[in-house]
Structures are given as structure tokens and as C-alpha cells.
Amino acid sequence: MELTPLTERFVLHFGEMGSRWGINRTVGQMYALLFISPQPLNADEIAETLGFSRSNVSMGMKELMSWRLARLLHRPGDRREYFEAPKDIWEIFRTLAEEKRKREIEPTLSMLRDALLEVPQTDAEHHAQGRMREMHELIEMATVWFDEVQRLSPETLESLMRLGAKVQKVLGFTDKLRGKD
Amino acid sequence: MELTPLTERFVLHFGEMGSRWGINRTVGQMYALLFISPQPLNADEIAETLGFSRSNVSMGMKELMSWRLARLLHRPGDRREYFEAPKDIWEIFRTLAEEKRKREIEPTLSMLRDALLEVPQTDAEHHAQGRMREMHELIEMATVWFDEVQRLSPETLESLMRLGAKVQKVLGFTDKLRGKD
DNA sequence: TTATAGTTTCAATAATTTCTGAAATTACAC
DNA sequence: GTGTAATTTCAGAAATTATTGAAACTATAA
Numbered sequence: 001m002e003l004t005p006l007t008e009r010f011v012l013h014f015g016e017m018g019s020r021w022g023i024n025r026t027v028g029q030m031y032a033l034l035f036i037s038p039q040p041l042n043a044d045e046i047a048e049t050l051g052f053s054r055s056n057v058s059m060g061m062k063e064l065m066s067w068r069l070a071r072l073l074h075r076p077g078d079r080r081e082y083f084e085a086p087k088d089i090w091e092i093f094r095t096l097a098e099e100k101r102k103r104e105i106e107p108t109l110s111m112l113r114d115a116l117l118e119v120p121q122t123d124a125e126h127h128a129q130g131r132m133r134e135m136h137e138l139i140e141m142a143t144v145w146f147d148e149v150q151r152l153s154p155e156t157l158e159s160l161m162r163l164g165a166k167v168q169k170v171l172g173f174t175d176k177l178r179g180k181d
Numbered sequence: 182m183e184l185t186p187l188t189e190r191f192v193l194h195f196g197e198m199g200s201r202w203g204i205n206r207t208v209g210q211m212y213a214l215l216f217i218s219p220q221p222l223n224a225d226e227i228a229e230t231l232g233f234s235r236s237n238v239s240m241g242m243k244e245l246m247s248w249r250l251a252r253l254l255h256r257p258g259d260r261r262e263y264f265e266a267p268k269d270i271w272e273i274f275r276t277l278a279e280e281k282r283k284r285e286i287e288p289t290l291s292m293l294r295d296a297l298l299e300v301p302q303t304d305a306e307h308h309a310q311g312r313m314r315e316m317h318e319l320i321e322m323a324t325v326w327f328d329e330v331q332r333l334s335p336e337t338l339e340s341l342m343r344l345g346a347k348v349q350k351v352l353g354f355t356d357k358l359r360g361k362d
Numbered sequence: 363t364t365a366t367a368g369t370t371t372c373a374a375t376a377a378t379t380t381c382t383g384a385a386a387t388t389a390c391a392c
Numbered sequence: 393g394t395g396t397a398a399t400t401t402c403a404g405a406a407a408t409t410a411t412t413g414a415a416a417c418t419a420t421a422a
Contacts, residue, residue, distance in 0.1 A: 004306045006296055006299055006302075006306045006309060006310065007306065010292070010296060010313060013292045015290075018286065020285050024411095026410080026411080035312060035316075036312050038308045038311035042316070053413090054369085054371090055370075055413070055414095056412070058371090059370085059371090061369090079367070079419075081369080090319070093319060103201060104202060107194075108194065110188070111191070115191060117191060121185065122185055124183045125187045128185075128217040129187065131216060131217045132217070135216075135270060138274060141339070142274075142342065144342075145345050148346035149346055151358045152349055153359065155356070156349055159354060160354075161323065162326075164328075164330060167341065167352070168341070170352060171351060173337050175336070175337040205379080205381095206366065207380080207381075233382090235383090236382065236384095236399090236401080236402090239400055243400090260389075260391090261399090262398080
């Protein structure tokens with residue numbers, strides 16, 4: 001498969017951004033390629049298009065599958081494995097949020113929970129525990145919120161998002177909006 | 182400054198998680214230390230407590246300041262620079278979200294905007310552009326939403342969060358809740 | 363079975379990132 | 393100004409992470 005200028009730009013960008021997003025360059029490119037591909041691709045096509053080794057593609061796809069950003073499928077009469085990226089952009093959004101939460105938030109939440117069970121031995125520990133409690137409460141609240149909101153249908157979520165800050169008015173909350181900084 | 186077992190655990194955890202969060206181990210530890218410290222610390226104290234080189238602390242603090250997760254202050258009669266982490270947990274949350282958006286989302290949004298201006302030359306490009314449009318729309322919507330909601334006071338935001346999915350009921354939206362997968 | 367296409371593993375190495383110590387710079391007190 | 397404490401810079405060393413190619417493994421067709 002040949003990349004057109006437009007698709008190449010997209011793929012290269014995902015490669016560059018990969019490191020900021022916590023995946024590596026080649027995995028970022030592989031995902032971008034799957035995302036824009038009109039049909040599932042097999043590992044050789046991916047390796048050939050992007051110019052990576054076959055083994056790198058194998059490992060990269062494993063990683064993408066662990067993020068649930070790629071799935072495996074087979075075509076009748078072809079024993080190679082094909083990969084595709086989930087189509088529904090809302091599903092991708094949710095999946096990504098779930099995986100990030102599992103990897104980047106849960107471990108910390110769990111560490112905080114443990115730390116809060118300890119009996120502080122010094123003033124310093126007492127203070128530190130207070131800070132940890134604040135952190136724990138915020139993260140806990142945000143994740144519970146996320147859990148609940150995630151169960152809404154994409155349509156409702158979209159309406160809610162489009163409502164934005166106006167939700168506050170509609171609900172009759174009183175609030176002073178913050179200035180731009 | 183000596184770390185107690187409780188604070189050491191917290192600091193080491195932030196070091197470990199650092200790489201998943203896009204900062205490195207030592208910067209993660211530095212932030213954790215500042216976060217739980219009851220008073221501002223100078224660079225030597227940080228270096229000594231965590232066992233890093235003085236120059237590493239200098240670079241680390243620069244990075245934390247670029248994330249607005251640390252700020253500089255001076256004490257009368259002491260010419261060293263002291264650092265502290267913002268106290269308000271909501272402010273931290275907002276700051277982090279803003280910085281992540283700037284670094285991890287804006288560049289992609291901008292690439293997508295450019296790509297969507299191009300006239301597709303082939304079927305493949307046409308399809309790819311369609312996918313990019315979906316991605317762009319979702320990100321755009323989410324960031325506009327975030328902009329607006331961010332202007333709410335922490336109190337309102339907290340009420341809203343505690344409302345969770347019930348917001349949908351209160352607003353009279355009809356929606357079927359999604360099962361747990 | 364066996365042959366072989368397809369996939370994965372893994373040790374070696376390439377590339378990148380992190381961290382340090384020494385030198386340079388800056389800021390302040392005298 | 394000069395001297396010194398504090399900070400930053402930066403080149404190289406150390407550590408980590410990414411990538412490859414060859415070998416091992418697996419599944420299927422003949």
C-alpha cells in the first residue's frame with residue numbers, strides 16, 4: 001500500500017506525537033495507518049507501507065491490541081491475520097479513557113488508599129497524609145463521575161457536551177464564571 | 182530533610198509513574214516531594230533529600246515550572262530560590278488538563294485542521310479525510326466543552342461531578358444507560 | 363505426517379533519554 | 393567594582409527504550 005501525501009502527513013504526525021502519548025513512534029504510525037485505512041491490513045502490508053521490520057509490527061500490534069485500539073480478524077481463504085482499528089470514534093474515546101485510567105490512575109489511587117490507612121507517626125506524616133487525602137478525594141470523585149457518565153449513550157453525551165457550561169444555568173446552579181485566568 | 186516511610190512510598194510511586202505520565206522518574210519524585218512538603222524547599226534540600234545531582238534538580242524544576250506544577254519564591258534574607266507546588270487541588274487539576282491539552286492535543290488538532298483544508302486527490306485520500314474529520318469533530322467538541330466547564334467554580338464543578346450520570350435525568354434527557362459492557 | 367506460510371520471541375544493537383560533574387553564568391553582599 | 397554563593401548549561405556517561413534479524417514456534421494445506 002502506498003501512502004498519499006495527505007495520509008503520510010497524518011501517519012508521521014501520529015509517530016511524532018506517540019512519545020507524548022506514551023506509545024512509541026512506530027506504534028503511533030501503525031495506529032494512524034489502521035485508523036485511516038478503508039480496509040483491514042495484514043502485518044506484511046503494515047510493515048511494507050511504513051518501512052518497519054515484520055517483528056516490530058508484530059510487537060506493535062500486540063501493544064495496540066492491549067490498548068484495545070486494534071483488533072484481529074481473519075478473511076476467508078487467507079490464513080494471515082488482519083488488523084483493523086475500531087471505527088466508532090466515541091468507542092475509541094471511551095476505550096482510551098478506560099485504558100488510561102487503568103494504567104495511569106488506578107495504581108496511584110491504590111497507593112493512596114493504602115497510605116491513608118497508615119497511622120501517621122510524625123507531624124510531617126500527618127501533613128503529608130492530609131495532602132494525600134485531598135488528592136485521593138479528587139481522583140476518586142473524578143473517576144466515579146467518569147464511570148457514571150461513561151454509561152450514557154454517545155448521543156446523550158454529545159448533547160451534554162454541547163450544553164457545556166450552560167448545564168449550570170439549566171440546572172439552576174448559581175455560579176460566577178471565572179475570567180480567562 | 183529526611184523522608185518518613187509514608188512519604189518515601191509516595192515519592193517513589195510518583196517516580197515510577199512518571200514515565201507513564203510523560204515526565205521522568207526524577208521529575209516525578211521532585212513533584213511528589215514538593216506536593217507533600219509543608220513548606221517550600223530549595224534546590225539543595227530537594228537534591229539532598231532525593232539523592233539527585235544539583236544540576237538535575239535545576240533541570241527538573243524548570244520542567245515542573247513549565248507545567249506550572251511548581252512555582253518559585255524567595256524568602257527574605259535568603260538568596261536561594263525556594264519552590265512550592267500549588268496547594269489547591271482543583272487548580273492543579275485544571276492546570277494539568279490545560280497543559281496536557283496544549284502539548285498532547287492542540288498539535289494534532291492543528292494538523293487535522295490543515296489536512297481537512299486539502300482537496301482529496303484519490304479515493305483513499307477522500308476516505309482518510311472523512312476519518313480525520315470525525316476525529317477532528319470529536320476532539321474539537323471535547324475541547325470546547327472543557328473550555329467552558331473549566332470556567333465554572335470548583336464548587337459548581339464538584340456539584341456537577343457528584344451529580345454524575347443523574348444530570349441526564351435532571352435535564353429530562355431520555356437515554357438508555359449502557360450495560361457494563 | 364510433512365512442508366511451508368505466518369507469527370512470535372528474544373538476544374544483539376541502535377537510538378534515545380536521563381543524569382551527572384565541571385565549567386560558565388548570574389546575582390547579590392560587601 | 394570584587395568575591396562568593398547560587399544557579400544554569402552542556403558535553404559526555406549511564407541507563408533505558410526501541411528496533412531488528414534470526415531462530416523458534418504454530419497452524420494449516422497437501
